Amino acid sequence: MQKNKTDVFKIKNRSGYAAICQDHLTEGKTRQEALDRMAKALKRTLKKKER
Numbered sequence: 001m002q003k004n005k006t007d008v009f010k011i012k013n014r015s016g017y018a019a020i021c022q023d024h025l026t027e028g029k030t031r032q033e034a035l036d037r038m039a040k041a042l043k044r045t046l047k048k049k050e051r
Contacts, residue, residue, distance in 0.1 A: 004042065008034055 006021040008031050019026045019034040024041045028034035 006035065006038055 004021050006019050008017055008019045010016075011018050011027065016027055016029050017031045017034040019028070019038040021038055022042065022045070024038060024045070026034055026037040026041055028037055
């Protein structure tokens with residue numbers, strides 16, 4: 001699996017955080033939740049490419 005740079009930032013005018021990586025954008029109430037959702041999104045994309 002390749003290393004990816006994930007940027008996590010506070011969403012302005014909203015409660016929560018967002019993570020962006022490889023054309024994926026995820027949101028979560030905490031930084032960790034946003035990262036966990038990003039990991040799931042990247043895993044889903046990797047599975048789709050393997051088909």
